Amino acid sequence: MIEIKNLTVDLGTFSLQDINLKIEPGEYFIVLGPTGSGKTILLESIAGLYPIKSGEIWLNGTEVTKVEPEKRGIGFVYQDYALFPHLSVKGNILFGLKQMKRPKGELQSTVDWIAGLLGVSHLLERKPETLSGGERQKVALARALSISPQVLLLDEPLSALDPQAREDVQHELREIHRRLETTIIHVTHDFEEAIALGDRIAVLGEGHILQIGTPEQIFRQPSSEFVARFAMARNIFSGEVHDAEEGDSILSIGDLELAVVTELRGKLHASLRPEDILISKEAVISSARNSLRGTITRIDNRGSTLYLTVSTPLDFVCLVTRRSFEELGLKAGEEVYITFKASAIHVF
Amino acid sequence: MRKMLRWVAARKLTITFFLLGLVILLFIFVPLLKMVFSSDPGILWDTLGEGEVRSAIWLTLYAALIATVVGLLLGVPLAYFLARHRFRGKRFVETLIDIPIVVPHSAAGIALLFVFGQNFFVGKAFNSVGIDFVSAVPGIVIAMLFVSVPFLINSAKNGFEKVDVRLEKVARTLGASPWQAFFRVSLPLAWRSIFSGSVMMWARGISEFGAVLILAYHPMVAPVMVYERFEEYGLDYARPVAVILILVCIVLFIALRSLAYRGEKA
Numbered sequence: 093m094i095e096i097k098n099l100t101v102d103l104g105t106f107s108l109q110d111i112n113l114k115i116e117p118g119e120y121f122i123v124l125g126p127t128g129s130g131k132t133i134l135l136e137s138i139a140g141l142y143p144i145k146s147g148e149i150w151l152n153g154t155e156v157t158k159v160e161p162e163k164r165g166i167g168f169v170y171q172d173y174a175l176f177p178h179l180s181v182k183g184n185i186l187f188g189l190k191q192m193k194r195p196k197g198e199l200q201s202t203v204d205w206i207a208g209l210l211g212v213s214h215l216l217e218r219k220p221e222t223l224s225g226g227e228r229q230k231v232a233l234a235r236a237l238s239i240s241p242q243v244l245l246l247d248e249p250l251s252a253l254d255p256q257a258r259e260d261v262q263h264e265l266r267e268i269h270r271r272l273e274t275t276i277i278h279v280t281h282d283f284e285e286a287i288a289l290g291d292r293i294a295v296l297g298e299g300h301i302l303q304i305g306t307p308e309q310i311f312r313q314p315s316s317e318f319v320a321r322f323a324m325a326r327n328i329f330s331g332e333v334h335d336a337e338e339g340d341s342i343l344s345i346g347d348l349e350l351a352v353v354t355e356l357r358g359k360l361h362a363s364l365r366p367e368d369i370l371i372s373k374e375a376v377i378s379s380a381r382n383s384l385r386g387t388i389t390r391i392d393n394r395g396s397t398l399y400l401t402v403s404t405p406l407d408f409v410c411l412v413t414r415r416s417f418e419e420l421g422l423k424a425g426e427e428v429y430i431t432f433k434a435s436a437i438h439v440f
Numbered sequence: 441m442r443k444m445l446r447w448v449a450a451r452k453l454t455i456t457f458f459l460l461g462l463v464i465l466l467f468i469f470v471p472l473l474k475m476v477f478s479s480d481p482g483i484l485w486d487t488l489g490e491g492e493v494r495s496a497i498w499l500t501l502y503a504a505l506i507a508t509v510v511g512l513l514l515g516v517p518l519a520y521f522l523a524r525h526r527f528r529g530k531r532f533v534e535t536l537i538d539i540p541i542v543v544p545h546s547a548a549g550i551a552l553l554f555v556f557g558q559n560f561f562v563g564k565a566f567n568s569v570g571i572d573f574v575s576a577v578p579g580i581v582i583a584m585l586f587v588s589v590p591f592l593i594n595s596a597k598n599g600f601e602k603v604d605v606r607l608e609k610v611a612r613t614l615g616a617s618p619w620q621a622f623f624r625v626s627l628p629l630a631w632r633s634i635f636s637g638s639v640m641m642w643a644r645g646i647s648e649f650g651a652v653l654i655l656a657y658h659p660m661v662a663p664v665m666v667y668e669r670f671e672e673y674g675l676d677y678a679r680p681v682a683v684i685l686i687l688v689c690i691v692l693f694i695a696l697r698s699l700a701y702r703g704e705k706a
Binding site: 139140163164177236 | 604606607610611612613614615616617620624625628629
């Protein structure tokens with residue numbers, strides 16, 4: 093288990109403040125934040141590679157705040173691998189093992205085992221510069237895991253990879269986590285990656301932890317506009333929530349009134365995910381739903397899916413699959429109806 | 441004809457620069473070649489037979505080598521420090537390192553004489569442990585060290601700057617102490633730059649004349665011997681020594697450079 097208490101780190105232009113995290117043994121923990129939010133420095137602080145201003149770091153019940161990085165037993169993988177270019181793959185994996193002064197036979201068997209685990213056995217004699225991105229990242233993982241770390245820190249491990257290698261390494265990460273039950277802290281700016289891998293996610297922004305929760309919670313119930321934007325909710329409004337008849341709630345955004353499900357009242361924010369909006373050419377009659385008429389003002393083609401901006405005149409971003417887009421024969425400038433459940437709107 | 445003109449017109453810049461470059465290349469090469477090829481091999485051989493000449497050349501090579509070893513021991517740590525730390529006054533320190541390259545070397549020799557001579561505490565301290573600099577090999581070594589160590593420091597610094605700090609950080613997480621990270625990661629990766637810097641430093645030490653002349657006319661290094669023979673007996677007598685010195689330098693330099701280059705390809 094790893095616990096970070098009131099960590100403050102000075103980053104020159106800004107600082108990470110009062111970071112508190114408690115990561116359970118064997119947990120796959122994601123720190124999600126935009127580029128330049130100090131994610132790498134946060135990991136380096138945990139590993140003892142970056143001087144912290146104040147706070148404490150506890151590893152399995154022992155305070156390690158002042159322990160040197162080589163004595164923490166924390167594995168580290170950087171975004172662009174940071175493999176030792178003068179050593180072969182085997183030399184890279186052996187680096188930490190040699191440092192531990194294990195008997196020779198044990199070294200060989202550990203290298204074989206770890207290389208087999210990550211599927212890099214056939215690369216052992218190669219130099220890092222001859223490897224593909226995916227192979228390099230697997231070697232970097234093998235090297236970090238060779239020392240049987242108490243915690244594995246991953247700094248944007250998938251960001252430098254092309255889509256196919258990314259899927260491959262992502263699968264590898266899940267496998268390692270399942271088989272070795274290593275505690276992992278993985279930082280990324282990619283929301284989908286976070287959702288795909290994380291047991292829990294902490295969103296880092298403006299130097300603070302803004303929200304910690306399961307992927308579902310971050311996805312459905314962002315606690316702030318920042319998190320909602322980061323979770324790609326796309327439709328984020330501010331308005332006022334008040335009572336309607338029969339105990340329902342109404343969210344007023346200017347002249348627009350939307351049915352919402354919430355106990356909250358007053359000036360608030362609301363988010364609505366683009367995939368929760370149904371688009372149609374005819375009005376859909378249903379009391380539990382919000383239905384609005386608007387005009388398609390923008391089409392953002394993403395290949396298998398498309399984002400449509402529908403102006404009601406308030407803009408709503410809706411997600412449609414290519415298939416329904418073609419079946420409905422949608423075009424810019426066309427009048428459509430958008431429909432969504434009251435419960436699809438998350439008020440915060 | 442027209443085709444050729446068009447060919448020229450399309451390459452005006454390349455051709456102009458090539459011709460200008462050729463002038464400077466010839467300027468470097470012709471005097472060296474002329475001297476080497478217009479010497480009588482028989483006289484060269486006889487000169488090489490003189491014990492005085494051989495010992496001067498040997499002394500030059502070996503004093504410059506000692507200077508380079510001292511440069512490695514003291515200069516490489518400084519180079520690493522400069523490559524890894526940012527601090528106020530760093531620019532100043534870097535300028536300081538380059539100063540030996542820009543001051544007249546005879547003046548540098550005078551300055552060294554002041555510090556390492558018998559009238560200053562540094563000279564006295566060394567004297568008390570039996571090391572004298574004036575008219576002695578240690579004097580030759582420090583003269584060479586002073587004028588040539590900037591080449592090693594700058595080259596090593598560039599080498600260390602190219603080593604990603606994160607490689608050292610990863611090494612630390614893998615159980616390496618700062619010393620082990622340095623010796624297992626940074627040093628091997630910067631080694632090529634350090635080596636080629638050492639070659640430059642050695643070569644520069646061998647060719648040093650001004651500072652050595654001030655500190656130690658005797659024992660006589662080869663460049664001083666060339667000067668002495670020229671002054672006392674004239675051009676014809678100085679030339680064979682000069683030719684031998686140039687040949688030794690060229691051969692060593694090419695050999696070591698190619699060694700450094702081979703390291704680069706491997």
